[in-house]
Amino acid sequence: MPAKSDKKAVLTIEDGPTIELPIYEGTLGQDVIDVGQLTSNNFFTFDPGFVSTAACESSITFIDGDKGVLLHRGYPIEQLAEHSTYLETCYLLIYGELPSKAQKEKFESTVYRHTMVHEQLRTFFQGFRRDAHPMAILCGVVGALSAFYHDSLEVSDEEHREIAAFRLIAKMPTLAAMSYKFSIGQPFMYPRNDLNYAENFLYMMFGNPCEKYEVNPVIAKAMDRIFMLHADHEQNASTSAVRLTGSSGANPFACIAAGIAALWGPSHGGANEAVLGMLEEIGDESHIDSFVARAKDKNDPFRLMGFGHRVYKNFDPRAKVMKETADEVLAELGITNDPLLNIAKRLETIALEDPYFVEKKLYPNVDFYSGIILKAIGIPTSMFTVMFAVGRTVGWIAHWNEMHSASFKIGRPRQLYTGHTARDYPE
Ligand code: SDX
Numbered sequence: 001m002p003a004k005s006d007k008k009a010v011l012t013i014e015d016g017p018t019i020e021l022p023i024y025e026g027t028l029g030q031d032v033i034d035v036g037q038l039t040s041n042n043f044f045t046f047d048p049g050f051v052s053t054a055a056c057e058s059s060i061t062f063i064d065g066d067k068g069v070l071l072h073r074g075y076p077i078e079q080l081a082e083h084s085t086y087l088e089t090c091y092l093l094i095y096g097e098l099p100s101k102a103q104k105e106k107f108e109s110t111v112y113r114h115t116m117v118h119e120q121l122r123t124f125f126q127g128f129r130r131d132a133h134p135m136a137i138l139c140g141v142v143g144a145l146s147a148f149y150h151d152s153l154e155v156s157d158e159e160h161r162e163i164a165a166f167r168l169i170a171k172m173p174t175l176a177a178m179s180y181k182f183s184i185g186q187p188f189m190y191p192r193n194d195l196n197y198a199e200n201f202l203y204m205m206f207g208n209p210c211e212k213y214e215v216n217p218v219i220a221k222a223m224d225r226i227f228m229l230h231a232d233h234e235q236n237a238s239t240s241a242v243r244l245t246g247s248s249g250a251n252p253f254a255c256i257a258a259g260i261a262a263l264w265g266p267s268h269g270g271a272n273e274a275v276l277g278m279l280e281e282i283g284d285e286s287h288i289d290s291f292v293a294r295a296k297d298k299n300d301p302f303r304l305m306g307f308g309h310r311v312y313k314n315f316d317p318r319a320k321v322m323k324e325t326a327d328e329v330l331a332e333l334g335i336t337n338d339p340l341l342n343i344a345k346r347l348e349t350i351a352l353e354d355p356y357f358v359e360k361k362l363y364p365n366v367d368f369y370s371g372i373i374l375k376a377i378g379i380p381t382s383m384f385t386v387m388f389a390v391g392r393t394v395g396w397i398a399h400w401n402e403m404h405s406a407s408f409k410i411g412r413p414r415q416l417y418t419g420h421t422a423r424d425y426p427e
Contacts (some may be wrong), residue, residue, distance in 0.1 A: 002026060002057050009033045017041055028062050028071075030054075044414045051310070054235075055411075056243065060093055060398050061234045068314035068363075072232060073097070081321045086227040086391070087111060087197050090169055093232055093398040108196075114170035115191035115200065117178075118148045125182045134179035134386045135264045141175055142168075143257035153251040155404055164252040165397045172390045173197065177204030180383055198224035201390070206378065218332040219377055222325050226370060229318040230388050232395025233366075234311070238262040238269065242396040243403055247411040252400060259396040260389050266305070269388040271367035272374070275306040276381045279340045279347075279371075288347050296356045306368030307351060313361035322369040329373050341372050 005023040012018045019041055022034045032054045035045050047053045062071040070077040073092050080089055084098075091099045091107045099107055124141050145167070146153060152164040178188045181204075189204040199215040202223060207213035233239070241262035245255045263269035282291050295304040309316060330338055348364055351357045367388075374384050 002032075005031060007031075011038075013041075013043075026057075029064065044416070046416055049310075050235075050240070055240060056235065056403065056408075057406075058234070058399065058402060059096070060402060061232045061395070063234050063311050065309070065311035065313050068312060068317050070233070070317045077229065077317050078321060081225055081228060084228070085197075086224045086231065087169075089228050089231050090394040093394050094165060094401065110166050111170045111197070112191075112193040112200075114166050115174050115193060117171050117174055121145075121148065121175075122178070122188060125178060125188075128182065130183060130185065132183070134176070134183065134383050135260065135270075135389070137179040137182070138175060138386055138389060139257055139260050139264070141179075142172075142260055143254055145171070146251045146253035149253070155246070155249055155251065158405075161252065161401055161404060165394075165401065168252065168256055168393050168397060172393045173201040174204060176383070176386045176390050177201060179386060180205055180380070183380075183382075196220070196224075198227065202377075216332070219329065222329045222373060223377065225321065225325055226373060226387060227391035229321060229366060229370075230391030232392070232398060235399075236268065237265070238392065239396055239399050242400050244411040246400045246403055247408060249410075252397070255400055256393060256396055259392070263389055263392065264385055269367075269385045269392070271305050271365070272371045272384040272388060273381050275344075275367055276340070276371040276375060276384065278305045279343050282343055282347070284339075285343055285346045288343065288350055292347075292350055292354060296354075304347070304351060304357075304362070306364055306371075307357065308360070308362040309365045312363060312365065315363045316365040318366040319364040319368055322366060322373070323364075326369045326373050326376075329376050333376055335376055338372070338376065340375070344369065344372060 002024040005025045007023050009021040009023055010018060011021060019037055021037060023031050024034060025031045038044060045053070060073065062074075063069065072080060072089060073096055075084075075092065075098075080092075084092075087108050088099060088104055090111075091104065121141065121144070124144060125137065128137050128140075149164070149167060152160045152167065154160040174191050181188050187209055189207050189209070191200050192203055193200070195203055195215065198220045202215050202220055203213055235243075238259040242255045242259040245258040246252075250258075266274045278291070282288055291302070292304065294300045294302040295307075326341060330336070330341060335341075348368070351362065351364075356362075370387070371381070371384050374387055375381065379387065
């Protein structure tokens with residue numbers, strides 16, 4: 001249980017009870033009011049979209065939206081991006097501390113030994129149309145993993161949870177690359193355990209059996225950083241979907257499939273794909289003003305994709321690192337005058353000066369620049385959210401595991417009912 005504050009919240013209902021509600025304090029961020037007693041006083045809280053609701057206690061990631069701060073187990077994302085790797089960050093998110101050299105080597109070698117998928121899973125792909133969206137494939141195939149791993153489905157068993165974590169972290173890049181290879185009619189590439197996590201992913205994506213594939217180390221480092229920048233983000237929609245699914249005792253593969261499904265939406269992880277579509281639709285810097293005007297028009301559903309965030313009311317710290325990575329990748333690839341990057345940078349400047357965006361504190365988020373890097377690397381737009389899912393898998397697992405490592409109840413929100421009162425079926 002979190003630390004109880006000396007302060008209490010006193011709720012006085014007119015012509016009704018006065019209810020004293022305990023306040024709990026975190027180590028950082030907002031304190032919380034425990035509203036558990038409201039039910040016995042015939043009230044529920046009402047908070048559609050959970051804008052003001054803390055659904056759980058967690059020690060994995062902290063976000064300060066006003067200051068643009070993102071900490072993973074206390075370490076700022078900027079420092080992890082500069083000094084760490086994706087797999088070391090995976091270890092940190094799951095176990096809570098940075099690994100020793102020996103722990104890091106053991107963790108990495110265990111992940112590498114789980115990169116292959118069951119040979120029968122390869123036939124799953126044949127059931128999809130070639131033009132199936134890779135997220136549709138990933139949703140299906142990850143959920144189906146529970147049909148193959150009966151030895152790691154006992155969610156109350158810490159060892160089962162750990163082996164499932166290794167399998168999911170290790171196999172997501174393999175399944176992602178298989179989704180891509182299937183869509184272009186090329187043979188699946190078996191993982192190579194002599195390559196690191198990001199190098200192996202690029203090899204499975206762009207290698208083929210007919211010729212040697214040399215991984216570009218700058219591109220591999222950028223890919224590793226992209227996975228890291230997507231690793232975890234507190235109680236976002238997809239992580240909350242994983243926690244809610246896990247609260248019923250569902251197996252880890254089903255929970256991660258639920259997270260993939262929730263991530264797919266354009267308001268969430270699907271935004272990176274939508275950003276590219278938007279930049280391509282804008283097409284030229286001269287069209288930017290009209291798109292910004294549409295984004296500000298209440299009667300137009302168009303929103304500036306890659307801008308805004310439920311929590312960040314300042315720059316998303318991941319967007320800053322992503323922007324630097326975009327410059328590095330484009331320079332490495334000799335892309336000196338990328339029209340989409342030019343439009344993106346101009347759009348950012350215009351939006352950040354426009355009173356509408358300033359007043360509503362709408363800043364570029366993690367999805368704004370990631371698509372530009374992925375496109376430059378040669379990853380098709382339809383695979384962008386798959387990249388997000390590969391990186392976020394460790395965050396989903398860390399939160400799922402944190403929930404199972406403590407006592408928890410099945411998630412079961414209530415509602416404000418505004419439908420018909422009871423009425424009889426007509427005679
Ligand atoms: C991710 O939760 C997470 O942590 C998510 C994520 C993670 O790592 O898991 O960070 C990843 O999902 C990043 C967000 C990617 N989505 C997009 O880029 C899509 C475009 N952004 C918007 O759809 C929106 O900003 C959201 C969905 C991200 C946030 O929505 P909120 O918090 O519900 O904000 P809101 O809809 O209440 O917006 C506040 C106001 C509204 O205007 P008013 O009703 O107050 O007049 O700002 C406006 C909105 O209309 N607004 C925008 C806008 N985003 C918000 N107007 C134009 N363009 C935008 N992008």
